[in-house]
Amino acid sequence: xxxxxxxxxxxxxxxxxxxxxxxINYKDGTLILDYGASDYLNxxxxxxxxxxFTTGFNGIQVAFTGDKITKVKYQGDDAFLxxxxxxxFWYNRREYYxxxxxxxxxxxxxxxxxxxxxxxxxxxxxxxxxATNTIRNQLLTKLQVDAVAEQQAFLxxxxxxxxxxxxxxxxxxxxxxxxxxxxPITIDEKKTxxxxxxxxxxxxxxxxxxxxxxxxxxxxxxxxxxxDCTLIMPEHGEVNVSLQIMMKREVEFHKAGEFSxxxxxxxxxxxxxxxxxxxxxxxDLERQSGVLNL
Numbered sequence: 105x106x107x108x109x110x111x112x113x114x115x116x117x118x119x120x121x122x123x124x125x126x127x128i129n130y131k132d133g134t135l136i137l138d139y140g141a142s143d144y145l146n147x148x149x150x151x152x153x154x155x156x157f158t159t160g161f162n163g164i165q166v167a168f169t170g171d172k173i174t175k176v177k178y179q180g181d182d183a184f185l186x187x188x189x190x191x192x193f194w195y196n197r198r199e200y201y202x203x204x205x206x207x208x209x210x211x212x213x214x215x216x217x218x219x220x221x222x223x224x225x226x227x228x229x230x231x232x233x234x235a236t237n238t239i240r241n242q243l244l245t246k247l248q249v250d251a252v253a254e255q256q257a258f259l260x261x262x263x264x265x266x267x268x269x270x271x272x273x274x275x276x277x278x279x280x281x282x283x284x285x286x287x288p289i290t291i292d293e294k295k296t297x298x299x300x301x302x303x304x305x306x307x308x309x310x311x312x313x314x315x316x317x318x319x320x321x322x323x324x325x326x327x328x329x330x331x332d333c334t335l336i337m338p339e340h341g342e343v344n345v346s347l348q349i350m351m352k353r354e355v356e357f358h359k360a361g362e363f364s365x366x367x368x369x370x371x372x373x374x375x376x377x378x379x380x381x382x383x384x385x386x387x388d389l390e391r392q393s394g395v396l397n398l
Contacts (some may be wrong), residue, residue, distance in 0.1 A: 108391075111137075111159040113170075115152050122146040126176065128188070136176075137184040150175055165195035202307040203389045208240065210302040211385070214314050214338040215347075218298040218321060231322040236296050238319040243291040251289075299323065301367070308383060310350070310370035313393075318363045326352055329372065337385040343378040345371055 105125050111122040127136035138148045149155060155170045168189040176185040205211045217236070220229045231367075262273055299320050301313040315324060323330075328349045336342040351368035 107161065109159045109161055109166075111157050113149055114156045114158070115145065115148045119145060119148060121149055123184070126183065130188075131189050132351040133326050134160075135186050135188055136178050137173075137186065139182040139184065146175070146182075149173060163353050164201065165193075167193040167195075184361055187204065191395075200313075202305045202395065203386050204305045204394070205303040205311075205389065209338045211304060211306065211338060213311070213347075214334040214336065215297075215299045215301070215323070215330050216332045217299065219297065231319070232297075235299065235317075235323065238317055239298065240291065242300075243295060247291065264333075304366060306311070306382070306386060306389075307377060308374075308386070310347070310352070310368065312366050314370040315365050315367055316363060321352075321365060324365075324367045326350065326353055328361060330369070335382070339383070340381060340385040340388070343375075343381055346373060348372055 105128060108165050111123050113123055113144055115121060121140045121142070125135055125136045126138050128134075129136070140149070147263060152173075155173060157169050158165070158167045159164065159169055168191065170189060172183050172188045173186040176183055176338055214353060217232060220232050224232075242359060258277065259365065260275075262270060265273060284358060300314055301320075304312045328347055330347045330349070333345050333347050334342050335345050347368060347369040352365055354363075354365045
């Protein structure tokens with residue numbers, strides 16, 4: 105009900121009605137289901153015994169059976185009423201359970217691109233050049249953003265200082281800026297061939313990640329094996345992993361013209377110590393999700 109999961113009601117053959125649970129009456133032991141768009145399917149739902157309902161919840165396959173379904177009025181609109189099912193099929197195998205990763209404090213996957221060799225194909229060399237240019241621009245942008253944020257933080261703290269402390273802070277600030285001018289901060293060249301992508305979800309078998317750069321897409325094709333990767337899990341550390349890309353599909357982006365794709369990977373030869381750390385991270389995300397949903 106909280107997640108407004110769409111539920112498929114199997115009515116025999118190819119007939120399926122899409123609905124959702126809109127209310128639960130614990131006192132009466134009943135569920136209220138949303139009314140469908142098709143009169144034919146609505147009538148068939150009421151007359152069909154042992155209707156099998158299926159849905160997905162956070163990547164988990166869920167199913168239950170419904171009987172004695174009747175048409176009722178709920179808050180003035182047509183709806184269906186049925187008894188709360190006596191059992192629920194909750195397909196949550198440990199190794200396949202997936203949990204969404206947070207947007208505000210995201211986990212990351214860093215994939216190091218292989219440097220072109222003399223026998224590398226021309227298209228790989230061109231793709232590598234484009235990707236590393238994009239990464240370099242991202243690193244420069246981050247330096248600029250961090251510099252602005254640091255400057256704003258200083259000004260905010262400076263405004264609250266006493267006159268005496270302001271004099272000291274201003275003097276120290278001038279020294280710092282002189283040092284930076286003499287020794288400008290530059291990007292780390294070791295990171296210019298390191299693609300960094302935010303995770304979308306994660307399980308013990310692998311994860312999916314979001315890619316918003318067409319220059320990176322060349323290196324993220326299905327079947328590609330990526331070694332020397334780093335999985336970064338906030339507040340849980342990081343692990344070195346090898347990955348194989350299993351899926352890639354474009355997704356609609358909220359801004360017109362923006363490129364976006366979802367890339368799914370599986371772990372290869374995951375160490376026991378790494379698996380334990382990933383499992384703890386998954387469990388922590390699940391607990392956080394439960395707290396937020398209360």
